[in-house]
Every structure is written in structure tokens, then in C-alpha cells.
Amino acid sequence: MKRFGIFAVIIVLISGFLGLGIKSLNQASGQGNADKTLTIFNWGDYIDPQLITKFEHETGYQVKYETFDSNEAMFTKIQQGGTAYDIAVPSDYMIEKMRKAHLLVPLSKQKIVGLSNIEPEFLDQSFDQHNQYSVPYFWxxxxxxxxxxxxxxxxxxxxxxxxxxxxxxxxxxxxxxxxxxxxxxxxxxxxxxxxxxxxxxxxxxxxxxxxxxxxxxxxxxxxxxxxxxxxxxxxxxxxxxxxxxxxxxxxxxxxxxxxxxxWFDNIVIPRTVKHKKAAYAFINFMLQPKNAAQNAEYIGYATPNRLAKRLLPKAIREDKQFYPDQQTVRNxxxxxxxxxxxxxxxxxxxxxxxxxx
Structure with a gap:
């Protein structure tokens, strides 16, 4: 009986350790899947769908994409905090409002690659001096x-x-x-x-x-x-x-x-962020000139990315209707x-x- 009891305890202990091991592996696996997710909150039809596919393929992240139809609706939903958005795309004045409401995460510039691709005139705007919270997306x-x-x-x-x-x-x-x-x-x-x-x-x-x-x-x-x-x-x-x-x-x-x-629409990281690494990966992906140019040609809005602009067809990049001269921009x-x-x-x-x- 005593030997049986000890044997039984050993079996139970081994089973327990195995069970814990399996559970830990499952948790790690589940967490790994969760960590490979990026949740984006953007205006409707405001990114080339092929770029989403390309980003998923290159990085392994799975994108969850939700849309809003006004800055105010976006603000309210992020303020409520019900959904863990990793990326949002508000307009200029709304960034200032979100900052005052403590809804934004300050950007770690050392994690961003390609910010120098943005035209200097589109950086350091009054609504976000030194681009502490935002990266220009379209203007x-x-x-x-x-x-x-x-x-x-x-x-x-x-x-x-x-x-x-x-x-x-x-x-x-x-x-x-x-x-x-x-x-x-x-x-x-x-x-x-x-x-x-x-x-x-x-x-x-x-x-x-x-x-x-x-x-x-x-x-x-x-x-x-x-x-x-x-x-x-x-x-x-x-x-x-x-x-x-x-x-x-x-x-x-x-x-x-x-x-x-x-006006500017800008990429920000809301305070609801759960996947910061994925958020920075997306920001860096969209700062790449080729991707920014593809997005601009698909959407039809002006890109603030000076290297991307050079990749656009001449008829687009020299169109003064959408890329006005410096004198007009100054006003x-x-x-x-x-x-x-x-x-x-x-x-x-x-x-x-x-x-x-």
C-alpha cells in the first residue's frame, strides 16, 4: 500500500508537471497568436487593401481593420476603451484634442525608420510639435x-x-x-x-x-x-x-x-494599444517610399512622403491642383x-x- 501510494503520488506529480507544461505551452501559443495581431482604426477605404496583404505577408502580423466616419466618432470610441486599437488615423485638430484627453501614447522615435522621408514642411505642426504623437499619413x-x-x-x-x-x-x-x-x-x-x-x-x-x-x-x-x-x-x-x-x-x-x-491625417498609437511592436512595424511599413506611393496612387490624396512623391507618375506629382506650389502652401x-x-x-x-x- 505504501509503495503504491508513493507510486501514485509520483504519477500524479508527473502528470501535474506535464499538465502545467502543456498548459504553459498552450498559453504561450495563444499569447503568440495574440501578439501577432494588429488592430487598425481608420477612415473607410483609406488604404490600398493590397498593402494590408503585403504587410501581413512580410511581417506575419494579422490585421484587424475597423473604420470610422468622423473624427468625433473615433475619439468617443477610443475614449470609451472598449476595443484595443493599436493604430488610429485622426486628423490634425483631433490629435491636439486626443493629446489633451491623454488618449495617445508618445512615440519612441528610435523605433521609427523613415520619418526623414517626410517633407520637413509637413512636420512639427502646431497640433503636434516635434511630432511627439503622430506621423503624417496624407495631406x-x-x-x-x-x-x-x-x-x-x-x-x-x-x-x-x-x-x-x-x-x-x-x-x-x-x-x-x-x-x-x-x-x-x-x-x-x-x-x-x-x-x-x-x-x-x-x-x-x-x-x-x-x-x-x-x-x-x-x-x-x-x-x-x-x-x-x-x-x-x-x-x-x-x-x-x-x-x-x-x-x-x-x-x-x-x-x-x-x-x-x-489638413493632415496622421498615424497615432492610442492608449488602448496592446501590440506596440506591431504598431511600430506598421508605421515603418507605411513610411517606406514604395508603399506610400502605392497608397497615394490608390487613394488619390497627396502624400507627405517626399521620396514616395518621386515614385508617382509625373502627371500626378506635377498636378498643381493637388500638389500646389510653395506660395499657395505658405498661405x-x-x-x-x-x-x-x-x-x-x-x-x-x-x-x-x-x-x-
């Missing part, structure tokens, strides 16, 4: 699209041209308070980030005077209207414009030289996070304009 502008069937190039070069009486019921405006209030501000020489009540009221009054010329204030519908020659003019973003111009050779895009918005303004009070003021004035319309 673009706010501008005017015109149809040469109805509008001559000489007739539409400045924001003030939109106010001409001849364009009555002709203009499509993107449904964006900061952008439409912004163009009215910059038309009069004011900052697109103005918190001057007199300037804001003047911009609102100017928009009321523009109202008879406005056909509609819409979002994605602008693409259909302009592509189908159903409106002579529109105000929208350069990336949207690129898609429209590709569908209709009569369309042209102009950035008024007196100033407009310079562009980046939106700042104005805080809830002033953001609400912009929204209220814009809503009054839409109701007046």
Missing part, C-alpha cells in the same frame, strides 16, 4: 471644384468669386462648419481659427449673402452632382475632388491663393482645437446659415 486642402462647361478658369480663382450673382443656385457646399465658416473668414483676411466675435459674425453675415448662390449643403452627394454635370461649382476637400475629376474630365480643382485649410492654415465653447459657436452660426438657406 490635402479645401478648395473649389468647377465645371468648365459652365465656368471659365478665370472666373473661379478666389473665394470671393463664389459670391458673384451669376452663380445663383449653382454651388454645392460640403456640410462642415469649420470649412465653410473658415472660407468666409479667410476671404476677409481673418484666420480660419478665429475666436474674434466680430470676425465670426462678419463671416456669418457673408454666408447669409452667399445663400442665394447655394444649391445645397451636402456630404457625399457632391460627388454624384459634380460627376454627373448637375452643378457648376462645389466646395470640398482635395481628396474628394480627385475622385470627381477622375470621373469627369470637365472638372477642375483650385485652391484660392489667399489661403485655405491645410494655408491648419485647424486648431478651439475648445468646446468656440466649436459650438462655429456650429451655431453654420446651422443658422443652413436654416437661412
Amino acid at each position: 490635402g486642402t479645401l478648395g473649389i471644384i468647377y465645371n468648365d462647361r459652365y465656368v471659365k478658369a478665370s472666373e473661379m480663382q478666389h473665394w470671393r468669386d463664389l459670391w458673384q450673382p451669376k452663380w445663383r443656385n449653382s454651388i454645392m457646399l460640403v456640410d462642415s462648419a469649420r470649412d465653410i465658416m473658415g472660407l468666409a473668414l479667410v476671404k476677409d483676411g481673418a484666420s480660419m481659427n478665429s475666436t474674434n466675435q466680430v470676425q465670426l459674425q462678419k463671416a456669418a453675415t457673408d454666408l447669409d449673402q452667399l445663400a442665394p448662390n447655394v444649391k445645397a449643403v451636402v456630404a457625399d452627394e457632391i460627388k454624384m452632382y459634380m460627376s454627373d454635370n448637375e452643378a457648376p461649382l462645389a466646395v470640398t476637400w482635395s481628396g474628394e475632388a480627385a475622385e470627381m475629376l477622375a470621373n469627369n474630365s470637365h472638372l477642375h480643382y483650385v485652391v484660392p491663393s489667399e489661403g485655405s485649410n491645410l 494655408l492654415q491648419v485647424y486648431q482645437d478651439l475648445g468646446p465653447t468656440w466649436v459650438q459657436r462655429y456650429n451655431d452660426l453654420f446651422l443658422e446659415f443652413k436654416m437661412h438657406k
Whole structure:
């Protein structure tokens, strides 16, 4: 009995150790699989799917890709913390807001390869000085699209041209308070980030005077209207414009030289990150000139990667509509996070304009 008991104990102990070993191996295997995952939170259709496949093949990471349709929706979901996003792609002013809300992880520059590929003029912006939290992904502008069937190039070069009486019921405006209030501000020489009540009221009054010329204030519908020659003019973003111009050779895009918005979408690492190594691998992958060029050609937005730009077809990289000259770029303004009070003021004035319309 005693020998049997000892033998039994030995068997139990051996089984236990084996069981622990197997369990440990399983845990390691499971953890290994988990560690080979990268969860990306991005705008819809904002990366060439072939690049996702290429990244997975080259690195062994499996990408989980989720999308959002506004910076505010992205902010709320990351703030709630329900999903462990490793990478997100917010716009400029939202980075400042996320930083203030402690939703971003500072970047370890020593882990990033290729940041020097970015044009210096697109680094060290006011919303993220020294790029402590973000890496530029795409950039673009706010501008005017015109149809040469109805509008001559000489007739539409400045924001003030939109106010001409001849364009009555002709203009499509993107449904964006900061952008439409912004163009009215910059038309009069004011900052697109103005918190001057007199300037804001003047911009609102100017928009009321523009109202008879406005056909509609819409979002994605602008693409259909302009592509189908159903409106002579529109105000929208350069990336949207690129898609429209590709569908209709009569369309042209102009950035008024007196100033407009310079926007950036940027790669960041949210505080929800679970796989930092994968996040840095993705950042480095997207900084590679060949990958950045492929992405820019697929999406149609301007790349901030100077080496990638050289790889683009000449017709794209020399297109002043989407890669404006330095003089125009110098007059562009980046939106700042104005805080809830002033953001609400912009929204209220814009809503009054839409109701007046």
C-alpha cells in the first residue's frame, strides 16, 4: 500500500508537471497568436487593401481593420476603451484634442525608420510639435471644384468669386462648419481659427449673402452632382475632388491663393494599444517610399512622403491642383482645437446659415 501510494503520488506529480507544461505551452501559443495581431482604426477605404496583404505577408502580423466616419466618432470610441486599437488615423485638430484627453501614447522615435522621408514642411505642426504623437499619413486642402462647361478658369480663382450673382443656385457646399465658416473668414483676411466675435459674425453675415448662390449643403452627394454635370461649382476637400475629376474630365480643382485649410491625417498609437511592436512595424511599413506611393496612387490624396512623391507618375506629382506650389502652401492654415465653447459657436452660426438657406 505504501509503495503504491508513493507510486501514485509520483504519477500524479508527473502528470501535474506535464499538465502545467502543456498548459504553459498552450498559453504561450495563444499569447503568440495574440501578439501577432494588429488592430487598425481608420477612415473607410483609406488604404490600398493590397498593402494590408503585403504587410501581413512580410511581417506575419494579422490585421484587424475597423473604420470610422468622423473624427468625433473615433475619439468617443477610443475614449470609451472598449476595443484595443493599436493604430488610429485622426486628423490634425483631433490629435491636439486626443493629446489633451491623454488618449495617445508618445512615440519612441528610435523605433521609427523613415520619418526623414517626410517633407520637413509637413512636420512639427502646431497640433503636434516635434511630432511627439503622430506621423503624417496624407495631406490635402479645401478648395473649389468647377465645371468648365459652365465656368471659365478665370472666373473661379478666389473665394470671393463664389459670391458673384451669376452663380445663383449653382454651388454645392460640403456640410462642415469649420470649412465653410473658415472660407468666409479667410476671404476677409481673418484666420480660419478665429475666436474674434466680430470676425465670426462678419463671416456669418457673408454666408447669409452667399445663400442665394447655394444649391445645397451636402456630404457625399457632391460627388454624384459634380460627376454627373448637375452643378457648376462645389466646395470640398482635395481628396474628394480627385475622385470627381477622375470621373469627369470637365472638372477642375483650385485652391484660392489667399489661403485655405491645410489638413493632415496622421498615424497615432492610442492608449488602448496592446501590440506596440506591431504598431511600430506598421508605421515603418507605411513610411517606406514604395508603399506610400502605392497608397497615394490608390487613394488619390497627396502624400507627405517626399521620396514616395518621386515614385508617382509625373502627371500626378506635377498636378498643381493637388500638389500646389510653395506660395499657395505658405498661405494655408491648419485647424486648431478651439475648445468646446468656440466649436459650438462655429456650429451655431453654420446651422443658422443652413436654416437661412
